[in-house]
Amino acid sequence: MSSDQPFVLRWGIISTGAIAAKFVSDVLIDPRTRAVGDVVHKVAVIGSRDAAKAKEFVNKFGRGDRSIKAYGTYEEVYADKDVDAVYIGTPHTHHYQNSKDAILAKKHVLCEKPVTSNATELKSLMSLAKENGVFFMEAMWTRFQPLACAFKRVLEDGRLGPPVSLRADLSDDLDIENLPTSHRILDPKLGGGALLDLGPYPMVWAIMTMYEHPDNKGEEPGHIAASMLKTPITGVDATTTFVLTFNRTLKAQAILSCSITLPKTRPGANIRFRNGNIIIDAPIYKPGAFTVEYFDKLGSGNVETSETKEFSYIGGGWHFQADEVARCIRDGKLESSEWGHDKSLLEMKVFDEVRRQGGYKFPDGVEQVLG
Numbered sequence: 067m068s069s070d071q072p073f074v075l076r077w078g079i080i081s082t083g084a085i086a087a088k089f090v091s092d093v094l095i096d097p098r099t100r101a102v103g104d105v106v107h108k109v110a111v112i113g114s115r116d117a118a119k120a121k122e123f124v125n126k127f128g129r130g131d132r133s134i135k136a137y138g139t140y141e142e143v144y145a146d147k148d149v150d151a152v153y154i155g156t157p158h159t160h161h162y163q164n165s166k167d168a169i170l171a172k173k174h175v176l177c178e179k180p181v182t183s184n185a186t187e188l189k190s191l192m193s194l195a196k197e198n199g200v201f202f203m204e205a206m207w208t209r210f211q212p213l214a215c216a217f218k219r220v221l222e223d224g225r226l227g228p229p230v231s232l233r234a235d236l237s238d239d240l241d242i243e244n245l246p247t248s249h250r251i252l253d254p255k256l257g258g259g260a261l262l263d264l265g266p267y268p269m270v271w272a273i274m275t276m277y278e279h280p281d282n283k284g285e286e287p288g289h290i291a292a293s294m295l296k297t298p299i300t301g302v303d304a305t306t307t308f309v310l311t312f313n314r315t316l317k318a319q320a321i322l323s324c325s326i327t328l329p330k331t332r333p334g335a336n337i338r339f340r341n342g343n344i345i346i347d348a349p350i351y352k353p354g355a356f357t358v359e360y361f362d363k364l365g366s367g368n369v370e371t372s373e374t375k376e377f378s379y380i381g382g383g384w385h386f387q388a389d390e391v392a393r394c395i396r397d398g399k400l401e402s403s404e405w406g407h408d409k410s411l412l413e414m415k416v417f418d419e420v421r422r423q424g425g426y427k428f429p430d431g432v433e434q435v436l437g
């Protein structure tokens with residue numbers, strides 16, 4: 067193959083749930099429709115706990131590709147020689163075991179958010195991935211969308227000055243009164259509740275804005291304050307608010323919230339800098355636009371200029387993270403420089419602490435590795 071041929075990444079898919087369908091649909095879109103010419107994706111294998119579901123998934127989402135294999139166990143996916151990377155779309159509390167099995171089979175892994183149930187599980191996977199020489203990343207798709215890349219460029223040009231305060235919320239009224247208690251959103255055995263499902267999204271904006279800020283020097287927040295409101299249905303958190311104070315070198319505060327009993331709020335995020343603001347549309351997992359406001363002079367609050375940047379593309383937005391995985395694997399990297407292990411680890415440490423303060427303990431046996 068000549069070097070100007072795109073790199074082909076062959077995926078094995080674990081689970082036939084809602085997000086696996088979205089991921090597969092996106093990676094099967096011709097990458098040239100998003101101006102990507104250096105990588106392409108091949109879905110090689112679908113794995114389900116039920117062979118009939120896997121076959122049905124291939125028929126429904128495989129775009130007529132008759133070479134896609136359908137398996138009735140996940141183990142067959144890990145063992146398949148035609149698979150380079152495994153995408154894991156199972157419920158949160160299965161991510162650790164599924165990732166571990168894939169890594170031990172020497173497959174690269176892209177695992178849905180939240181990457182594990184707790185920080186200790188994640189640390190164990192990070193070590194295992196390094197020992198086995200495979201790439202490992204949490205599927206933090208928002209970070210790879212064109213809007214997030216443009217947002218980072220605005221932060222990096224420095225005109226806004228340092229960030230001081232950020233508010234970000236991801237809420238969605240999931241009609242929990244009418245969901246079965248076995249649904250992954252309600253069942254504590256599946257890590258149910260707002261924090262683990264929706265909390266990664268306010269976190270990603272805080273991480274991009276504050277944790278990654280050069281003045282922060284890679285410090286974790288020095289203080290975390292959290293409160294959870296539980297649903298009486300199963301006791302998982304329905305609404306959670308947590309405040310991260312970056313008080314070590316950067317002096318900034320992120321006020322983050324999520325809810326499964328409220329509709330989305332507008333805007334999704336509001337970030338205040340010494341010299342202006344950034345306002346991000348809802349929903350913050352895939353905003354369509356953001357507005358940058360610049361003050362006439364430092365700290366005045368008078369908006370002199372403002373610019374709104376809008377984004378659209380073909381597909382749901384899950385393919386950009388897949389392109390990142392393909393490029394990293396092609397280049398022999400074991401982690402992404404945009405969403406590396408340290409960022410997922412910070413997320414999981416924060417979630418552990420928020421659950422501790424909120425009194426949300428998983429049932430015994432859910433966490434596979436305890437700290």
Ligand SMILES: NC(=O)C1=CN([C@@H]2O[C@H](COP(=O)(O)OP(=O)(O)OC[C@H]3O[C@@H](n4cnc5c(N)ncnc54)[C@H](OP(=O)(O)O)[C@@H]3O)[C@@H](O)[C@H]2O)C=CC1
Nearest residue numbers: 081082083084085086114115119155156157158178179180
């Ligand atoms: N990035 C994003 O935008 C999104 C990410 N997610 C994340 O993806 C994960 C899955 O969510 P979602 O697709 O909505 O969930 P679904 O319930 O729709 O699908 C989960 C799938 O996991 C498999 N599975 C394995 N073990 C279990 C189990 N014990 N109970 C239920 N299902 C099981 C099943 O596939 P099978 O029977 O074929 O084995 C099932 O279809 C979550 O961690 C969530 O946070 C979810 C939505 C959006």
Ligand SMILES: O=C1OC[C@@H](O)[C@H](O)[C@H]1O
Nearest residue numbers: 085179238263264267351
């Ligand atoms: O990751 C997600 O983003 C979109 C939400 O609707 C979904 O519940 C969540 O899992």
